[in-house]
Amino acid sequence: MAALEFGYIFWNPIVWVIAFVVVMAVAYFLRSRGQKKYKKDTAQTQIFLCGEEVPEAERRHVKAHNVYWGLLQTLKGYYNPTTKAHTGIINDYIIWFTAIAAATAVILFIVS
């Protein structure tokens, strides 16, 4: 019932969950063997920023548009024309539709 079998696939989520629980138990055990000097709500838990003043929560949080900034800059060559194509104008959407329908019809005429 649980297992999925096809070709080289054997996937049994129940076995996976049991294995996951065992690994988590081992990880928890190892963690419990570690340092016990942690003290909640003391200076230990404060943010340390090279001795600088720590900004407020709102300014500390990395904004969504900065996440993957480097990747987006690197792929500018792809992103610039792709975003340009997303004009938000309904007329353009219909032009795309007409062009793709015509191209599909031509392909069907030629190939089959």
Next chain:
Amino acid sequence: MDKLVIHSPILIIAIPLLAAFLTLLIGRVSEKARNVLVVVSLVFVEFLVLLLARDIHLNGLRVYTLGAVSPGLAIPEHYMVPVRIILQVDAMSIFMGIIAATVSLAAAIYSLSFMKEETGQDSFYTLLLLLVAGMLGIVFTGDLFNLFVFLEIAAISGAGLVAFRIRFADTAEGGFKYLVISSVAALVVLFSIGIFYAQYNLLNIAALGQVIQYTMLDKVALAFLVIAFAMKLGSVPLHMWVPDTYAVAPASITAMLLVSSQICMYALFRTCFSLYGVTLNTVTVGWIVIILGMLSMFVGVTMAVLQTDVKRLIAYNCICESGYILLAVGVGLAVLGQPEALSTYGIAAMSGGIFHMINHALFEGLLFLAAGVLFYRAGTRNLNEMGGLAHNMKLTSILFLLGALASSGIPPFNGFASKLLIYESVYQFNPILAIIGIIVSIITLAIFVKAFFSAFTGQVLPKYKDVREAPKLMMISMIILSIIIVFFGLFPGLIVDWLAHPAADALINQAEYINAVVGG
């Protein structure tokens, strides 16, 4: 009970249709009674769908002819062809019915709280029930013209629902775009139906499937049908309306619009497999579907990386996930004329794609509902303005994470099982396609890391210090979807064997579909 099963195909469509108009009347008397009517009618529809699914699993395809002496009598006495309105429900239709009924029920429960402050709720629920009737009509009809009619019902009610919260600046634009796109697609579908009727004097899908010749005109009709449905399902490069519409619609309606798009995908598959079948050049059309799928996967996921509006991000992810389904079913279509390849990996690819359809509806539905909770409580969809919401919205953050992990194909969730089946089978067709699929799945994880990190992690922002969880009904509807996601994730073998594989078989077996109407 037997009578209920026999008449269930029409009842499943008629109940939401009737309830839609009763809602307007009862809403004038009592708001509570109206809400009860909406939920009870959808619970009953869900019950009937499951009842019919069981019957189809045991007894096979069911034909229901309106106005006939016996519902199973498709062709009237002294006639050679079916002339009445026929509902034809096979394993694929009922599979889509289960998706539509389940997500609609969750969406309706969610709406009870989400739309509580809005005016004109009677009209809202009327439109919602009409959308349900339209969607179920499309999947159950065996007649092309009725398919067009139900397509229009779903489109008009969908557009009304998108633009419902008119107090927001962008909803009218979203609704207008949805209406234009849907109308153009429906017109082109009607044009294709005209082509068939002019040539064969028939509107019934099974009867047409028996006589279709694949003439030049049939090729024109095929091109129009494929591209019209591709636009309605949001396939790249005809996808641009999807984020514009999904982002502005109420969250519960976005989940239903997603199902509506999937139902257009069903119409595309029904056209290719049951209407044209092996008469068309399956390799060419299969590759057209595969290319649309690959484009959708790649452009969908890469555009999602850019987004800072949480609903636009999920909308682009929807386009991407639809791509997986097109890829998998496209592979099945491409090898439809090669029995060995079909049995070796074609059916498995289709089963994986069809299994992914229900998974996609569930986890994206959950994500949209969770995004709706963010908007409901934080008052924004902009991820740049969010942060630390998990501190006060623990359950919402867990449910969002669950949907995100399922969408990214992380084990043991349902998305992993269906994607694994797709990778394995598509690899045997063309390894490059499977590798691209895996890469796209990794990028999907990256976009949800961004969304989750931006909205939920970090210190709670001062403006969200008093934010709390959404009302109970909204949480209940999300929990319902989550439970199904976990169940499907833990028992994928059961779902593939009982639902996805029979649905794939039903699509492939054109002869059975035709014989059910014209053979007896």
